[in-house]
Amino acid sequence: MSINWKRLFILTTAALSTFFTFGEAQSPLPSGAIVQKLYRGFIQPEGPVWVDSIGLLLSDIQGNKIYEWSKTDGSVKSFLNPSYNSNGLALDRQGRLILTQMGLRRVSRREFNGTIISLASTFRGIKFNSPNDVVVKSDSSIFFTDPNYNIPSNYGTRLNYQGIYRISPSGTVALLDSTLNEPNGICFSPDEKTLYVNDSHKCIIYAWDVVDDSVISGKRVFYTLPTSISEDNINYADGMKTDSAGNIYCTGPMGIWIVSSSGTYLDKISMSKSPSNCAWGDADRKTLYITATDSSLYKIRFLATDVKNSPAHPIKLFQLSANYPNPFNPSTVIKYRLSVNILVTLKIYDMLGKEVATLVNAAQPAGDHVAIFDGSAFPSGVYFYTLRAGAYMETKKLMLIK
Numbered sequence: 094m095s096i097n098w099k100r101l102f103i104l105t106t107a108a109l110s111t112f113f114t115f116g117e118a119q120s121p122l123p124s125g126a127i128v129q130k131l132y133r134g135f136i137q138p139e140g141p142v143w144v145d146s147i148g149l150l151l152s153d154i155q156g157n158k159i160y161e162w163s164k165t166d167g168s169v170k171s172f173l174n175p176s177y178n179s180n181g182l183a184l185d186r187q188g189r190l191i192l193t194q195m196g197l198r199r200v201s202r203r204e205f206n207g208t209i210i211s212l213a214s215t216f217r218g219i220k221f222n223s224p225n226d227v228v229v230k231s232d233s234s235i236f237f238t239d240p241n242y243n244i245p246s247n248y249g250t251r252l253n254y255q256g257i258y259r260i261s262p263s264g265t266v267a268l269l270d271s272t273l274n275e276p277n278g279i280c281f282s283p284d285e286k287t288l289y290v291n292d293s294h295k296c297i298i299y300a301w302d303v304v305d306d307s308v309i310s311g312k313r314v315f316y317t318l319p320t321s322i323s324e325d326n327i328n329y330a331d332g333m334k335t336d337s338a339g340n341i342y343c344t345g346p347m348g349i350w351i352v353s354s355s356g357t358y359l360d361k362i363s364m365s366k367s368p369s370n371c372a373w374g375d376a377d378r379k380t381l382y383i384t385a386t387d388s389s390l391y392k393i394r395f396l397a398t399d400v401k402n403s404p405a406h407p408i409k410l411f412q413l414s415a416n417y418p419n420p421f422n423p424s425t426v427i428k429y430r431l432s433v434n435i436l437v438t439l440k441i442y443d444m445l446g447k448e449v450a451t452l453v454n455a456a457q458p459a460g461d462h463v464a465i466f467d468g469s470a471f472p473s474g475v476y477f478y479t480l481r482a483g484a485y486m487e488t489k490k491l492m493l494i495k
Contacts, residue, residue, distance in 0.1 A: 120360035121340055121353065123395060128364060128383070129392045132162065132169050138384035139333070140226070142182040142190075142308065143374030147172075149382050150190065151390065152179040154243070157196070162390060164375075173203070178243065181226035181279075181332075181370075186233050193224035195243045200224050200260065210461035213266045217250050226279045226332060226370075232306055235260040238276035238290060257290055259307065269309050273299070278333035278343060278370070282354065284288060284366065289315060298343060298352070318345045318354045319433065327386060332370025334381075342366040342381065349383065358411065358485045362393060413480045413487045414436070416466070420492040423469040427452070427478055431459050435482045439464050442477045448453050449476070468493040 108301040136155040148164035150172055159173035159182070159404045173179070178196035185191055190203040191212075198221045199214035212235065214220060222245045227237040240255045254271040257279070261267070270276075270290075280302070288309050291298045297320035301309035320328040331344040339354035342362075346350060351364040366387035366486055374392075383391040412430040419425060427439065439453035449471065452464040466478065473495045479488040 120351065121336060121338065121395065122360045126389050126393055126395065128362060128393045131167060131382075131392055133387070133389040134169070135160070135388045137369075138313065138388065138390060138472060139180050139369050140182040140192075141370055141372040141374075141382045141384055142184060143372055143378070143382065144184065144188075144190075145376065149372070149374055149390070150182055151384055152176060152192070154180055154195070154361060154370060155177050159192070173209075179351075179355075180224070180243070181237065183227050183229045184227050184233075185233075187216050191227055191229055193227050193237060195223045195225070198223060198244070200227060200237055212264065213258070213260050216252065216256075216258065216266055216268060221258075222251055222255060228279050228281060230281065230285055230306070233262040234306070236281075237290065238279050240275045240277060240293065242275070245486055257288075257309075261307070267307070270301070270312065272312070275329075277329075277440045278331055280333045280335050280341070280452070282335060283337055283339050287354075288414070289333060290336075291333060291343060293329045293331065296328065296330045296345060298333070298341065316341070316343075316350075316358070318343065318350055320346060327367040331368070332372055332384075334373060336373070336488070337378075342371055344370055349381075357487065364391070411480070411482050411487070413489060415489060416478065416491045419493040421468065422494050424465055424467045426490055427464045427466060428461065429464075429480055430461050431457060431482060434458050435461075438479075438481045440479050440481075441466055442479065444475045444477075452478075466491070 135153045141149055141154040146162055149162040150159055152159055157175045158171055159176045159179055160169050161172040162169050169227055177194040179192045179194050181193045183191045188463050192201050194201050200212045201209050203209050203214055222239045222241040225238045228380050229235050236259050238257055255276055256268050257270040257276050259267045259269055267444040273292045275289050275293040278291045280289050286303055288301045288303050289298055298315045300313055300315040302311040305309050318330055328346050333343045334347050335341055341352045343350045347367055348364045351359045353359050366385050368383045368385045371381050371383045379395045381393050416425045416426040416427045436456045437453050440448055443449050473493050476491050477488050
């Protein structure tokens, strides 16, 4: 009986698609999308949040104000003055503004009549360090980070750790984690089953499972941002958001790093100066508004743009190409590209996930590289090749037919 290898390849790879969940993720950034500057003139813009009835609200930490950017004419005017050095902004389920006020070391809420009330300012009788970023869960609980920078000079007694906290709908404050050096950006996965927080100057994004909507467990390293490419000497992770597909957008060195829900690097929104935070806006939530360290506000649209009038698509740090030929016998060529000097491994796995060969295990310079897999000593079948370079990992399929 003859074997239809092509049909076997199709059926086998389809069956294994759930076994290898990494490697095939695509960048959500449209080709030709451009970053557009909307306004410059803030001192330290941060914490943007979209309000349908207004437009964009954002904090100016050193300016001690919250500004309003109009969705109709692009004008900028004061929304809250003073803001007591507000940073992170979010909306609760009633549409009221939740803000972290570093100058008062508290998390507050602005009522519709303009009154500001404190939601939490102490934990176990001690003032918070400097509440930074904030996110509101669908059950109305509030999660926020509390690093120790930007603390007023007359801080008095302070906590001896930097925590991640939850304010319950009834107002009870709970410490969720105290192990990070500088907890900063914070966001949920779309289903709210995972909480992401970055450790700022370590440039590490951590993930936790959200248990019973109120506690977090299973702390793990989710992704580490590269820190050797910043041209403005800003090497830290800052504000983060997710999209409806679960991809994470983390502001960091010279741009916004887009990472899939499985922790795979997808793309980077390159910027001339490092951004500080971002938020989805417009009625369809397809525009990403970005605050940056050059005192400016930017946006990038995530729908098709006019490529003829747009610069080239941003170059990815790493790229793994499909092998050729495929299917093959006895050898196939694997090409990949590195944009930085880095330690690289390229390994071959069989259909059970067992490593069968190592093609590369060395530090390599930036540029295009080629590796050859000789399958002479292996049986026919489906194999996988995985490239790892720093936090980047991608896997593709190949098939040996003899």
